[in-house]
Amino acid sequence: MYTPSFRLDGKTAIITGAGRGIGRALSIGLAQAGAEVVLLSRTLKDLEEVANLIKSQGGKAHVMSVDVTDRSQIYNCIKHVKETIGKIDILINNAGINIRSSATEVTDEEWSAIMDTNLKSAFMMSQEVGRIMKEQESGGSILSVSSVAGHVALRTGVAYAASKAALIQMTKVLALEWGDHNIRVNSIGPWYFETPLTEQLLANEEYLNDILAVTPLKRVGQLDELVGPAIFFVSDAGSYVTGQTLFVDGGMTIQGF
Template identity: 60%
Template sequence: MNKLEFHLEGQTALVTGAGRGIGKAIAIGLAESGSEVVLVSRTFSEIEETAAYIQEHTGRRAIALAADVTSREQLEETFREAIVEMGRLDILVNNAGMNIRTPALEVTDEQWETIMQTNLKSAFMASQIAGQHMKDQGGGKIVNISSVGGHTALRTGVVYGSTKAAMIHMTKVLAMEWGKYGIRVNAVGPWYFHTPLTEKLLNDAKYLGEIIERTPLQRVGELHEVVGPVIFLASDAAGYITGQTLLVDGGMSIYGF
């Protein structure tokens, strides 16, 4: 296998939720692999800073576009602007997501709607908009950031887990429908990684101990370990892979939690 199959030279990627954590790491990793990058988030200052970092450290073009990914109108405008600026769109990474940790008996309608809109509906709308462009363009790659929680039941995560399970199934259906257009759709399912959003939980020694006990590799993941699988799925090295979810979980899903 030619190592160039893992490179993304001449391609453009759009990453949602790119302002921090996994999304930020993915955006930087895609640029380091040769792609130009469009960073999307509600918080413009975060993605503007990351775009500047990408251009300075990789030499790749990067632009920051602020948008509420739960708004179809804002997403459509964002994709239009991205394609006008970059000329094409080859890779979409649906990373935007959130969680409200609540026992099932205490989940409110507002929490349900907020998590569903952010995690699932936004990913479908972005895929639909990108999918039309990729169809007209002759192909493309979509990588959905699901979760091991969409595969294995996690405590206080009934709504989050439901969205991530639905994302795994959505990945399969879109792959089935769009394969004939040269569009590959896959997903990555992370477990715990060191990010600003998990910092508080991971600082709880008891909780961290429970996580490690149920993870065969006996540690929490590092961000580069989820970036690599995304780059692989977006590259020609994964050219015959579609409709799959790669669990990046240190083996946690072997047990359940």
């Protein structure tokens, strides 16, 4: 009775940015936990590689090329998933970008690209999926991949930081608005993990040492270390948890200085 279920059998999960890095890891992890996964990004080739791996392990995966900054592409995608699979239990808003311009140099185009990809896309996806989850008696669970950069000030660029801080606040407001429909909305905030987004930075020894100096666990994260926290939030194990952000950060955000 007191052992919660971390399994996702019978659940349908949509994951954005599923072709590489964190999204790829979460897709494989959710599929291994039993979910039927729908993988989205703009690059079909990446998605097919992930889907083939999942299928080779006995899982169920579908791929769709979707630019998550485009409302009509999102609308058509969600409509298609609803019509073909019938329900959507889990949404992972993971797609994101960064352009590391300093505050005096960042252009309007860079600001818009970052905000649209990291924040507006997560809102549009949540809104389209949330409408369907509201109609479902079983509700649903939405998890966004925010960042430590949305909580403490880092030299990651002001637009990126602002987009992730807003994503954390959006998580709370959606949790508040949709709680009575049993839709839980949460976020995980990674510190540094090795992905195509960060590989150049982490290859710089001086930068890496700066990171490790403020990381109590003294290492960057491995991608599979995000899977457990994500599954906790979207499974029945997290059934009374909503509006929260969990920093998966090797202890980075606990320090006074």
